[in-house]
Amino acid sequence: MVFDVKRPLIPDIASAAGVSTATVDRVLNRRAGVRRVTLHRVLQAALQIGYLDESEVNRRLGPAFSKVVFLLPQGTNPYLTGLNVYVRALAEQSVEPIKVRSHFIESFNPDALVRALRRYGKTSDVIVFMAIEHPKVRQVIDELVHAGKRVITVISDLPTSNRHAYIGIDNFAAGRTAAKVMGRFCRAPRGKLALVAASRAYRAPRGKLALVAASRAYRAHMEREMGFLALIEESFPHLTVIGPQEGHDNRDENYVNTCRLLEQHDDLVGIYNVGGSSDGIGRALRELKRSDDICFIGHGLTPDTRTMLIEGIMDLVITQSPSAIYAQALQLASDERYESSAIAMELYFAENLPAASPWLP
Incomplete structure (x- = not known):
């Protein structure tokens, strides 16, 4: 039948x-x-x-989302410039069905970011950007999500928004890591302090640590700052933190601010730059011959920070891999069931530097 x-x-x-x-x-x-x-x-x-x-x-x-756009802040931050160069280099090689584009936007300006999100969000399926802490940015994220777009923050997050994912390191942990290393380093004799230590029993010096930030518009910088302050207070009460000095990721501002700090505080023993453009700080330390006296920690492994590590001007660089950021962004675009995970925090001293990346300027 x-x-x-x-x-x-x-x-x-x-x-x-x-x-x-x-x-x-x-x-x-x-x-x-x-x-x-x-x-x-x-x-x-x-x-x-x-x-x-x-x-x-x-x-x-097919792919969950086929058109991906990166929006990164424009300025003198070598890490962000290098990340944009990296993304554009790989974007030129991207083939159907996924196409990738990258654009620079005005730094620290929420209105400029909102305009860019609306403009490029119309023609993109996935928008990847460094978030600014502002109500207008949250609102446009809601608009994009409601329109069916996939919204991803990188490096600096906006967890109170409806964004789908964050790609980056744990910034609070990064600040605590910088504090741990700096607190330990500042226990050891450095520069002129070594002469004192050679003549009498050495004790941890009472000194000052300077915080340098780009802008508190970025949650990443606030989280690094909070993590740093918390651990210094917990573990190294003999060290006093001053700042933060806002340099807006501008090497010239960082240079001027650092020169002023060095002139005003002869007991300065450490500088932690939670943002970018560390080359301005390094220039001040080099010109005023204070690199032997001061522990200098910053973010973003780039040609300038690599050189400063090798020369002994910087002690430690905390960074996150551009390739890991790019790979996770494309994974989130190709599979809507994929859940992002924290990017590994990489720590580099002069002794463990990797080979230079051909993608970075």
Whole structure:
């Protein structure tokens, strides 16, 4: 006996997906005007009732999101400049179905960031950007998410927003790590202090540590600052923290501020730069011949910080891999079920520097 099994029809898919038959028709015939979330729901319904098999559904879905844009702050921060060069170099090699673009935007300006998010969000499926702590930025994130876009923050997060994922290091832990190393280093005789230590029993010097920040508009810098202050207070009460001095990731501002700090505080024993453009600080230490007296820790392994490590002007650089940031961003674009994980915090001294990256200027 032969049974006539009824083949599922478009109305059956529409009923299972909770959409109109016109929407199902657009999905099955690959017409424009269907949001990604709706496309996914219709195809899953077609699979569930047996209209399509799993291989056909996966083929029709393709990458979760095909157009990815990176928006990074413009300025003199060598790490961000290098990251943009890295992204653009790989973006030129990207092939269908995923296309990647990268743009610089005005640093520290929430209005400029909002305009860029709206502008590039219209033509992109995934927007990857360094977040600024501001209500206007949260609002535009909500707009993008509601429009079906995938929103990803990098380096500096905005966890109180509806962004889908954050790619970067644990910045609070980074600040505590810098404090741990600096507190230990400042126990040892450095420069002129070594002469005193040679003549009498040595005790940990009472000195000052300077905090240098780009701007508190970035949560990453606030978290690094909080982590640093907390551990210094807990473990190294003989050291006093001054600042932060805001240098806006500008090498010239960092240079002027550091010269002023060195002139005003002859008992300064350490500088922690939570932002970028450490070359301005290094220039001041070099010109005033204070690099032997001061422990200097900063962020972002770039050609300038690499040189300062080798020359002994910097003691430690905390960084995060551009390749890891890029790889996670593309993974989040190609698989909407993928969950991002924290980027590994990398610590570099002069003795363990990796080979120079060909992507960075």
